Amino acid sequence: MADNVEQCRAALKRCPHGHSDRSQSLNNLAICLRDRFMQQGIPSDIDESIELHRAALFLHPSGHSDRPKAVPSDLDECIELNQAALLLRPLGHFDRSHSLNNLANSFQARFTHRGVLCDLDKSIELHRAALLLRPPGHSDRSHTLNNLAASLQDRFNQRGILSDLDECIELNRAALLLRPPGHSSRSHSLNNLANSLGNRFNQRGVPSDLDDCIELHRTALLLRPLNHPDRSHTLNNLANGLGNRFNQRGVPSDLDECIELHRAALLLRPLGHPDRSHSLHNLAVSLQDRFTQHGVPSDLDECIELNRVALLLRPPGHSGRSHTLNNLANSLGNRFSQRGVLSDLDECIELHRAALLLRPPGHPNRSHSLHNLANSLGNIFNQRGISSDLDDLGNRFSHGGVLSDLDECIELHRAVLLLRPLGHPDRSHSLHNLAVSFRDRFTRRGIPSDIDESIELHRAALLLRSSGHSDRPKSLNNLASSLRDRFTQRGVPSDLDESIELDRAALLLCSPDHSN
Template sequence: MQFEQTGQLADLEEPIGFHREALELTPGSHPNRSALLNNLANALLAQFEQTGQLADLEESIGFHREALELTPGSHPNRSASLNNLANALLAQFEQTGQLADLEESIGFHQEALELLPGSHPNRSASLNNLANALLAQFNRTGQLADLEESIGFHREALALTPRSHPNRSASLNNLANALLAQFKQTGQLANLEESIGFHREALELTPGSHPNRSASLNNLANALLAQFEQTGQLADLEPNRSASHSNLANAVWAQFEQTGQLAGLEESIGFHQEALELRPGSYPTQSGLFNGLKNALLAQFDRTGQLADFEKSIGFHREALELRPGSHPNRSLSLSNLASALLRQTGQLADIDECMSCFRDASAHATASVITRFRYSRHWACKAASLCHSSAMEAYQYSIDLLPHLASLDLHIRQRQEALSRARGLAYDACSYAIEAGQFDKAVEFLSTGRTVFWTQALQLRTPLNELQSVAPYLALKLRTISNALEATSAHDGSQAMPGSLQHIRDLEQEATHRRILNKDWNDTLEGVRKLEGFDGFLLPMSISKLRKASSNGLVVLLNAADSGCDALVVTQKEVKHIPLPDLSITTTQCLGDILRMALSSHKAHLVLGVLWFTVARPVIDALDLKIKQEDRDIPTRIWWCPTGPFAFLPIHAAGVYEGDNPKCLSDYAISSYTPTLDALLALPPPKVLEPKMLAVIQPEIPGDHRLDLRFTLEELRMIEQHVPKTWLTKLGTKEGPTYVERVLSLLPEASFVHFACHGLQDLVNPLESALVLGDGNLTVSKIMQNPIQNASLAFLSASETAMGDEKVPDEAIHLAATMLFAGFRGVVGTMWTMHDEDGPEVVDVFYNHIFGTNPESHPDSTKAAEALHLAVNKLRTEKKVPFWRWVGF
């Protein structure tokens, strides 16, 4: 058809006339009537796509239905007839928004695909059609399964269309659009980058005269605009200027946001208005056009102060909301946009209340993606807090409650870390707001549930089920089966380079689908458990009444840094006490960490410890009325520090003034330990064993680079041998027992105590590859995580940087010390940075002497680990007089 080459409407009208005439001359019993009906129906559908006249579409569907009736199941043209009718019904759904049309379309597409074997030349087109219909269903219902299925079909369709195939550009565009939708749902940049790549390839296949070139440009514009919103790179906007009116308007508006040029804003409004005029009143996408136009009008109001622009914008907001029913996944966007617009009102309480109500509804909208809901709930919390609105506490709680869903177990490890990076600062802000409101208990709960989400979820998969087993053995077995499967499928980090084979991509997508199903089963089973009497709080965040019990073995001090200020919260058995830290800001804490990393051995590092003394340690000591110990036999007060955010990178335990005539330091007043959460202090003690097992692993020589040899690790091992009975001790790293990764992994599950004296590697790009360096390779975090250790009691990591976290997600860091806690050890001794080799034996001697006691046959007491380390470090500091940078990292 000439129209397909030119895109001119005149070239379509004449064939329609000929098709009608041919149909009139063909009786109902004629064998070619179904083909003629299909031809006329397809031409009418093409005319509708050009003119938007519903009569053409309705007539097309009628002819397609008649054609289908004339092609029984065995007819060779039935699959084509099914596809044609399904496409027309999809077009009608896009026009009217009636889900029945979409469901019927998907059913016909599925039937058509079943009639086409893998070698059939029309299979790729049928796959594309079904995938497009599923994508439309996802866009309407928000069901991720539809999107994943759509992407799978699009990939298969693309694999069947070689570069020379005339439909390859369309197939590329379809897959790219589906991947863009997946990016918007999951926030995974890999989806966006793949989408842009496919759109660029599609554009290369559509030369300037191609009728689909404008669509390709339009699609690429959407993807580049999404990339701009992520990166803020103005260059991403430039290609958008050739796109459709609506997307061009969005791009010009985004460019205005970067440049502030009013001319660009006026141009955007013009494009939006023109695009809106081209859509009939009931057109489903008109709500999106309203959203674009109202944003531009609001921006113009902000620049010019013209109230008419503001009133028009609010009107468009309300119209857009009316066009998106309750089940529409983009209704949350319209609600959020209306809320943001209402914030610009005159400050009337009714407007603010409506604004917060819109934010609340947007955050709770069931068919919106979790990423979208979280973004709106956090925006709600921020605005409510800034306006001192009564809903602020509710908004913070809602945002924190969404975190486990944001980093859901259906994501692999790296995706969960990326998702949690979006929540950075939320728990600190929520805590700070609760403190300002005088709700100190709630502040502790916010910090407890809003941090370490990654590790909390991981530990839940290994939670003991003994009590549940006695009440509901079937549910206990089901939970254990699902948790084992989830742990196995989510173990990798998704960082492997993705080969181009379709099979590999399918495998990854099937794995993601499997995780999603497992995650749903996990959550459904948890709901069932919580319906049992006495299990209503099973694996739910602990209340403050339970969290206070964490202070049974010492005071717990949480340190919080937010934009509004820094605070300490002291948790005791009876209450939560607030200690303001007025001389410290979040910026200062970040700067202190930077200084310490850059100048560890310089005088500036002394200054850092001094600042920590005056701004953190002394205010806490004064508020708690702690006294310096008078005699050597006196045991100082035990403090469990729970540092959050930038505090996690600071050696609070070493705070002090070490120069001058009157030195003073925290260790004179208290024995310091660290805990990632209050929950960790409530973990059950390890089971009693008659004969503890200790695994000592040293690596005195580094193959290939003897400059890195750790000669003093042999002396460390000798010190361990002096305090640990031979029958309890397994040694690796000697000539008789070299350190092999697999050998260590085989021995770990039986160990009560482990001691590693070797180099450690911290990989911030790929945390699962952080490792202890052994003789034949690296003992990585990922390998340790896969080995739960039933009798684990205490781990000593006499290696470099075993407790150093990631600045992007300080409370979710995957480092070696945290991994040992996850593996089951109740206590871990780690280092914040590289330790000095010759200090190892000194520390180990004092440490294990205190743990194992003077009687070598006595049962070791791992609860004395903090006292033991305190004594060992004090010996380095006061007796050995080593430079402070050598002891401060312990």
């Protein structure tokens, strides 16, 4: 057995970094060491075997032809071997924390590939046990703090328990204290703490969490200069933090810096880079936000082109394809609203239909696609003058009066409303949109039940837009308009009286310089 190990070591030496057979040689030596461990029970053999398997796996990145067939069985075997090694290192053994750490990492890796939550729970339990054996002053304490924090972050992502996220943040803070300026892993801890604070901001909206997140990413970026392998990730993370702060506070300089950082990240992710489509997507979203803020047409045009390129990198089967279809459709819809080019609207509708097919019942973003397609079909009624092309779809109804499009729009808005029950943050928007569509159909067909339903839906939306809600004036105004329409048809004085009172209430909520 010893001869086999030495022969494999010699073979590995003949396969330096870059050699086509290196991964196979790594695996061969790992297997020989594993077999010797099974016969002789030497813990160092299994430790080395695991590290060699990790090195071989690193040479088979995601997408490599040899990776899919190797990973599942390798992970199971890795766990079994680590469990065997742990049995040889009972309480009191000086290397027990090392075996606990390895076994925890193996369960974490299997969770990453299979998504079984009990593996993640086991990983956390083992990391906690390892941490107890690595008290303050232990050379590997920062590694265990980091690993336990990462596992808790993953569990928060799965279950949404805020105490996991809070503990993750505290562990990342503790790890950072053990990685002072000059430590090789300091930028890694800065990045992890920044990301966990950003996640907590998304949950609770505490401004200081977002500010701290941004400053930590800035510090990490200083430690990741040009040519650092993780620079593009930090550029992307800092850009996302600034984009979030812009969305919260509306400071234009945050958005401008966000765009420049996304451009810098994109330059570091050329064709073939696995994260190129993410950078294209993120830059497109930021340009869309700036167009919404300033209305510069070139920002919108660039946004559309970036979304097109991103879509090419997200073919059928890609997990992010529906997002890019949705984003490209929205940006084309915005350009139609600005310029009235009906081909943009045609494409917008087809893209929303394609996105909806990728978001079947049960998909978390199905309501968004239904909403967007419905709006494209019916909710941009007052954009431009009457078009000569009366056969175009969707919002072309407003140009040519294709009632089937409005019927479809209403059915889609009904479907959206079912997916946004009481308590959903967007329910009032869906009630409003469906109410507007019924009123539009009433003005074309004069069916009394349509205007009745429009009024009831506007009343329901108004209840969800209480005093102080930014859209309350809009709901007051729209309910007033529907009541006036019903008064015009039926002549009931109370409808007109209520309409006037609602208009007065809306007027009180609008500043003197308000556009309406």
